[in-house]
Every structure is written in structure tokens, then in C-alpha cells.
Amino acid sequence: MKKLLLSIATMALLASCGGEQKPPAPETEIPQIDTTAQIQEKEICKKGYDQKGTKIGFGGFKTTDKVEVKGYFKKFTVDSTTVADTPEEIFANATISIPTDYLETNDIGRNKRLREEYFGKMVSTQNITGKIVSFNKDSNQVKIELTINAVSNEVDFDYAVVEDTLSINGTIDVLDFGAGAALKAINKACEVLHKGADGISKTWSEANIYITSVVKETCE
16 A cells, blocks of 8 residues: 555656756856947048148339338138138138238338338238139149239139148239239338338339248148
8 A cells, every 4th residue: 555655746746846847957158248349440641721831922122223121911701612622622712801000021110011001002901812723734823812902803813732731823913903002102101111222112013922821731
């Protein structure tokens, strides 16, 4: 009887445990994503306008020997430039505004006379303004629209690009901008100073323009 009860108990135990146990299935390995890894994109580097690397100078002439007196502008604004591969592309649509009060010739008296007796006698010439019209790489000329004395003219200047430096040089005649009265006023104010060895006082209507700009690398 005891053997019978033991057999029944064993069968009940096996039934309650669901029979033979199977080994657990292996866990599927989930790959780990490195969230700290950054995709390094290659920088695109081009060139752009640099205010600190730009200079605007001028030269006027006196005496019959045509002696040049040079100066420069301490302040100016250049707008509408772009980031590009070449200076011609950078300045293709550039505009410039030059306050005449910020001229400098390294002579206080001359500075004052130019402001008052020259630019001061012109119409709306607190600022000289300019706009790049076009670059001609074949002839190395750049056409610039200048506005002086409320008169606008397109003037061709020579230009050159050496490495990262753009140079623009040329000559304008202020009579083309209706500035005859201003020219007479400055000649009178500088009558003694503009006399040469021949005793003749002369102020020339031509003026040279010198512009240099060293473009800087800009990366995006």
C-alpha cells in the first residue's frame, strides 16, 4: 500500500511540474550604438572680404610739374560682398561708401582745406559712393560706377590679383563729375602752396585712386 501511495505521489509531482524541463533559450545579442561617435564633415573653405585687410587711398596733383600728394581714407563701408573662390567673385556686386570727413594726408591744415574748400563745395559729397559693375579678366579692368558731387559716372580701372590680394588703380577727372567750382575753390585756398619753381599755381583736376584688399579664408 505504501508503495502504491508513493507511486501516485511521484506521478502527481511530475504532472504538476509539466514534465521534463528544457534549457533556457540563449538571449539574442543587441548591438550597442555609440551615441558619442560624431560624423566629422569636411569643412568647405572659401574666401571673403576683410575690412581690416582693405585700404583706400588717393592722390591729387599740384604745380605745373604735377607733383602728387597722397592720402587715404580712415573709414569706409563695403557691402554686398560674398564668400567665393576668387576676388572677382567676392566683389562682383560690392558697393562702397566713403565719408569724406575721414580723409587723411598727414597734414592737419591740408586735411581741413580739402574737407572745407574742396569736398565742402560739392553737392551731397559727405560720402563718395561706388558700385562694382563688372570685372573683365581678359583686359584686367574693372568698371566701377562712382557718384561724386551728385553726379554718377562709370569709370574703368586697372586691377590685378596676386595670390589673395586684389589691387585696383586708376585715375578720375573731377571735371567729369561737375566739380569745377570745387577745383577753383581749393586752388584759391592753396594758391601759394601749389606754386612751383616757375611761380605758377596749379591744381590738377585729375586724381588717382588706389584700392587694395587682402581677402581672408572663410570656412563653413
